[in-house]
Amino acid sequence: xxxxxxxxxxxxxISSLFTVDEAAEITIEANPGTINRAYLTAIRELGxxxxxxxxxxxxxxxxxxxxxxxxAAEARDAVxxxxxxxxxxxxxxxxxxxxxxxxxxxQQTLDEAITMRPEHLSLYSLTLEAETxxxxxxxxxxLPELDPDMSADHYELAEDLLAAQGYSHxxxxxxxxxxxxxxxxxTYWRNMPYLGVGIAAHSCLGGHRLANTKxxxxxxxxxxxxxxxxxxxxxEINPELELAExxxxxxxxxxxxxxxxxxxxxxxxxxxxxxxxxxxxxxAGLLEQADGHVxxxxxxxxxxxxxxxxxxxx
Amino acid sequence: MxxxxxxxxxxxAHIDHGKSTLADRLIELTGTMRRDEISExxxxxxxxxxxxxxxxxxxAIRLHxxxxxxxxxxxxxxxxxxxxxxxxxxxxxxxxCDGAVLVxxxxxxxQAQTLANTYLAMEHNLEVIPVINKIDLPxxxxxxxxxxIGSVLGYKEQDILLLSAxxxxxxxxxxxxxxxxxxxxxxxxxxxxxxxxxxxxxxxxKGVIAYLRVVDGRIxxxxxxxxxxxxxxxxxLEVGYFAPEPCPAPxxxxxxxxxxxxGLKSVEECHVGDTVTSIHGGATEPLIGYHPPKPMVFAGIYxxxxxxxxxxxxxxxxxxxxxxSLSYEPESSxxxxxxxxxxxxxxxxxxxxxxxxxxxxxxxxxxxxxxVSFIITKxxxxxxxxxxxxxxxxxxxxxxxxxxxVKISVITPSSFIGALMELLMQSDGAYKQTEYLGQYQAxxxxxxxxxxxxxxxxxxxxxxxxxxxxxxxxxxxxxxYELIGFREAELIKLDVLVNDLPVDAFSxxxxxxxxxxxxxxxxxxxxxxxxxxxxxxxxxxxxxxRIVARADIAxxxxxxxxxxxxxxxxxxxxxxxxxxxxxxxxxxxxRVEVPKEAFLDVxxxx
Numbered sequence: 001x002x003x004x005x006x007x008x009x010x011x012x013x014i015s016s017l018f019t020v021d022e023a024a025e026i027t028i029e030a031n032p033g034t035i036n037r038a039y040l041t042a043i044r045e046l047g048x049x050x051x052x053x054x055x056x057x058x059x060x061x062x063x064x065x066x067x068x069x070x071x072a073a074e075a076r077d078a079v080x081x082x083x084x085x086x087x088x089x090x091x092x093x094x095x096x097x098x099x100x101x102x103x104x105x106x107q108q109t110l111d112e113a114i115t116m117r118p119e120h121l122s123l124y125s126l127t128l129e130a131e132t133x134x135x136x137x138x139x140x141x142x143l144p145e146l147d148p149d150m151s152a153d154h155y156e157l158a159e160d161l162l163a164a165q166g167y168s169h170x171x172x173x174x175x176x177x178x179x180x181x182x183x184x185x186x187t188y189w190r191n192m193p194y195l196g197v198g199i200a201a202h203s204c205l206g207g208h209r210l211a212n213t214k215x216x217x218x219x220x221x222x223x224x225x226x227x228x229x230x231x232x233x234x235x236e237i238n239p240e241l242e243l244a245e246x247x248x249x250x251x252x253x254x255x256x257x258x259x260x261x262x263x264x265x266x267x268x269x270x271x272x273x274x275x276x277x278x279x280x281x282x283x284a285g286l287l288e289q290a291d292g293h294v295x296x297x298x299x300x301x302x303x304x305x306x307x308x309x310x311x312x313x314x
Numbered sequence: 315m316x317x318x319x320x321x322x323x324x325x326x327a328h329i330d331h332g333k334s335t336l337a338d339r340l341i342e343l344t345g346t347m348r349r350d351e352i353s354e355x356x357x358x359x360x361x362x363x364x365x366x367x368x369x370x371x372x373x374a375i376r377l378h379x380x381x382x383x384x385x386x387x388x389x390x391x392x393x394x395x396x397x398x399x400x401x402x403x404x405x406x407x408x409x410x411c412d413g414a415v416l417v418x419x420x421x422x423x424x425q426a427q428t429l430a431n432t433y434l435a436m437e438h439n440l441e442v443i444p445v446i447n448k449i450d451l452p453x454x455x456x457x458x459x460x461x462x463i464g465s466v467l468g469y470k471e472q473d474i475l476l477l478s479a480x481x482x483x484x485x486x487x488x489x490x491x492x493x494x495x496x497x498x499x500x501x502x503x504x505x506x507x508x509x510x511x512x513x514x515x516x517x518x519x520k521g522v523i524a525y526l527r528v529v530d531g532r533i534x535x536x537x538x539x540x541x542x543x544x545x546x547x548x549x550x551l552e553v554g555y556f557a558p559e560p561c562p563a564p565x566x567x568x569x570x571x572x573x574x575x576x577g578l579k580s581v582e583e584c585h586v587g588d589t590v591t592s593i594h595g596g597a598t599e600p601l602i603g604y605h606p607p608k609p610m611v612f613a614g615i616y617x618x619x620x621x622x623x624x625x626x627x628x629x630x631x632x633x634x635x636x637x638x639s640l641s642y643e644p645e646s647s648x649x650x651x652x653x654x655x656x657x658x659x660x661x662x663x664x665x666x667x668x669x670x671x672x673x674x675x676x677x678x679x680x681x682x683x684x685x686v687s688f689i690i691t692k693x694x695x696x697x698x699x700x701x702x703x704x705x706x707x708x709x710x711x712x713x714x715x716x717x718x719x720v721k722i723s724v725i726t727p728s729s730f731i732g733a734l735m736e737l738l739m740q741s742d743g744a745y746k747q748t749e750y751l752g753q754y755q756a757x758x759x760x761x762x763x764x765x766x767x768x769x770x771x772x773x774x775x776x777x778x779x780x781x782x783x784x785x786x787x788x789x790x791x792x793x794x795y796e797l798i799g800f801r802e803a804e805l806i807k808l809d810v811l812v813n814d815l816p817v818d819a820f821s822x823x824x825x826x827x828x829x830x831x832x833x834x835x836x837x838x839x840x841x842x843x844x845x846x847x848x849x850x851x852x853x854x855x856x857x858x859x860r861i862v863a864r865a866d867i868a869x870x871x872x873x874x875x876x877x878x879x880x881x882x883x884x885x886x887x888x889x890x891x892x893x894x895x896x897x898x899x900x901x902x903x904x905r906v907e908v909p910k911e912a913f914l915d916v917x918x919x920x
Contacts, residue, residue, distance in 0.1 A: 124876040152871040173876050188880045202881040209884055235884055245887065252878060284848055305873040306848060309894040312887070 001034050004042045011047050025183040027052055027091075032078035033070035040085035050089040050182075051082050052122075058109045062098055065143075067133065079116045089180060091120035096158070097151030098126050099134070099143040106154045107161070114165050119180040123158050124173055125151045152302050159298070170254040172301055189253050191246040197228070207242070209235045240313045243268065248308045251287075256295020270294060277310040317569040318498045319385060322527065324392045324407055326435060327417035328425035328792065332447040336417055336479035337375075337391060343485055344377040344389065346557055373513065374410075374525055374571045376555045381493045389492060390555075390571035392512065392527075394431075405434055406587045409602055410512040410527035410571060413441040413496030415488065420446045420454035420476075423462050423763065424751060426725045426794035432467055441496045444469045445488060450478040462752040462763070499529075499569030506597040507531030507539070509566075509590040516635040520551055520575035522584045529601055531592070532567040533574060538593040542600045546583045547593060551575040581638045607639035609657025610718060610772060610797065611664055612701040614645055614682035614819070615671070616653030622677060623652045629675035630654060633667060640667055645702070647819045649901040649913045650680055655702055657687075661776065682819060682917055684776045689716040689800055703821035706807045709858045716800040718772040724783065725751070726791040728761035733786040735766070741779055742825070743770035769798065773823070808862070810836055811854045812844070815904040820916060826857070833863035836916060843912030846870035851906055 002010075007028070014020060027050040028043060040051070055075045057063050063071060070078075082090050092113055096106050113121065128135050128146055137143045159169060167175040171189060174182065187194050196203045196212070199219040203210040210231035213219050222229025237245065243266050250257035262270050271278060271294075278294060281287040286300030286307050296304055327333040377389040394407045408414070414435040418428055435442050444467065446459050456476055463469050475491065477484025513525040533539070537550045554562040555572035566572045578584050585607070589600035617626045630642050641657035658664040664684060671677050687701045691714040700706055722743070726734055731748075738745075751763040775795065783791050808829055810820035824832055833855025840853045846867055855863040878886050900907040 125872075125874070127876060148870075148872040149868075155872070172874065172878075185879060188878070188883065194880055196880065200881075204880065204883075211881070233884075245883065248887070248890070249878070249883070286848075302872045302874055303848065303870065305875060305890060305893060306870075309890040309897070312890055312894050 007043050008046050032075040037081040037085050051087045052091040055092045056095045058112045090118045092118040093122045096154040119177050121175045172252045189249045191249050247311045256293040259292050281307050320388045320569045321496045322390045322411045323413040324394050324411045325415045326431035328427040331417045331419040332479045339479050339485050344379045346377050375558045406512045408438040416444045417447050420448045420456050423459045426723050426792040430794040445475040449476050450481050466751050501529040501568035503568040505530040507592045508597045510601050511588050514581045514584045521577035528566045528570045534565040540593050541588045543588040548576040551577050609641045611658045611684050613684040616650040616680040618678040620651040686773045704818045715803050715805050717803045719801045720772050720795040721798045722795040724766045726787050728764045730787040738768045741774040743768035806857050809856050812903045813851045813906045829862045837863045837865045841865040843915050
């Protein structure tokens, strides 16, 4: 974990350069087993007011399968420490759709997570990346293939359980209690500008999407006087692409895209501009229109890529 | 030159027994060309012929040979195609000859096409000189092959020559024997002209060049001639012979073999087998009954890229200039787009055409499962010839279906008889006879050489039969077949419906008892290769309205990117762009998206 001293340096540097809103959301991400109550108390006093915990699972066998160094007990402790140190905005990450994971395995983790009453939950279906140990194990037959239908069942179970517990499904993979939606991430989904500082940080500013180098040495060498290192990647986002991205990202949100909002920002009526796409997807039951918004249906959330690619330019 | 000093002959052999090498040696030893001038295997001019060791189009070369008796003879060597697909051309070639040199490999002995060619030569009353070739090879067994030729073909040992076309050993004796044993051509230069066309090819400058054997009369430049079978009239632009380069000559007379340049634009107008006579005072009777070549095997040929259709059309038109036996007509398929339904003499012909299109015209092709032509009599009494399953009438309208049958002859070591008989039976073959040809050297493990004769539907030979025969006999078995006519068949059309829509290209003609098995296999394959759609897709195999197999592709439920945050947006968008590109390449069966590869996988299903 980042030493308390450095957390303090970061926050004070930012405060010296920018005006930080008193109610600003300041999140730190942590893995269970790497934090204790003293640490959490210290960073909370420095201004950190939200903790995102990479719990992943509350089942030791699954944690081992994922190659995590922590146990379910450590995950439970981490949540307790956070509560005990006064953090009142906790987010928990969980993974579902693991090879061999049954619906009841998933329900156990989910049920237990809910009893911890986190303010926010991010649920991610496992994506298998080529050449990872799990990918190799599946190829070699040591683990069963991923089952997309089972994963869809997991997702729908989570939707039902969390809705019943008062969590709002505000983004494809994110749930929150009222008013606890992640403000930081909402910026991305609303396709608004953001500034990232440090190695591997991304920014989106003035029609450009930028990424800094992932190499610490290169980043440090890149400073020239007061000026920040030149981003390694600089992609120009033209207005057409910006519109498409705004639609695609906006559709990830539970509320969908606000037709008036798009009209104000781009001068475009979505229902006219994307008429064939919208009609086709409404007919297919993947999109719906309500209250001046276009949004994914329950069925459409699981098939959102099928909706999104249709909105790309060209 | 005197007719008495002319000899017209051909060389016949099973593939790779050394026909072309022997031709090269004859050219060299008669001084027609020096060895260093002979590009190896002079008579095979197409790359493909040389590579595959088969001669696709016949040619003729004139050799001058000074015999031991002091006389100089004119030897016309007519090359023959070496494969059964071209048996019509072979038989036309044989009509142009008075004798044949039968080449048999000393390491292999009699093979299926040795027999087929010998019988053909006998039918045409040719004087046959059997020779055992490759006696220089360490594995050669001339004694065994001598005995085999004696017992199977009935030639006496003293009439069989031993030679090596490669080294030239024994070839001078062969030249003497050609002069001594093959009779000079009959025919009369004073009678009205009759000449047989045994080959033709297209030349960009002179039009169609017809290769012919003059039986009666004479041909000179500027003569007005008529093809008796086709009725085409031509003016002779040039007369000559090959040595082996074309040599214009003042005339060709009775007994000669040579060429005429016709100025015709397409070989279609000048078919092999037709008889040429004079427009004025011509003959009344053709030399042999003429019938145009008849395609027996049919397949769709499509460009892999739709935009290459025009190139494909031009390429097929060009091939057709030289290959009148290739037929084609435009065809379209919802998935493959525009292409051609082509007719071929046989499977080898199909292979050759495909390879030439790919190699000489740089085309990438999709070739559909080959089929045969059926003669269908409808209940109305109307008769149709159907070469595409899609043209099949409704089952209730069909009175009778007839399909082509072949007599097939397989020569194999006896140890593989069981496996081959099983294959032949599975392929609906009807057993005719078994013939024992002789023992292998040293009584090897392979046992005796045996010839199996079966009759079977040509349809059953088309897809995997040849490969299976080779693998079941570890490559030893050789095959020959000939058409024996049409026979009544009990057949049905099996259709495949994707999302309730029949897909033309998947329809098959099969026997009723195979409907369930084949239907199940195709449905299973489609279920495997068609990706899940946004809706459930039923796949059905049906005979008429009766469903014989069904499988459903469940609707896709999940296609979602779980995480998408600030640092991911570009990468995730690129994934979506890739997905969109992939969709553009999809073909559609109704609303169902099908990758083309999936479609091809099903076509390949034997």
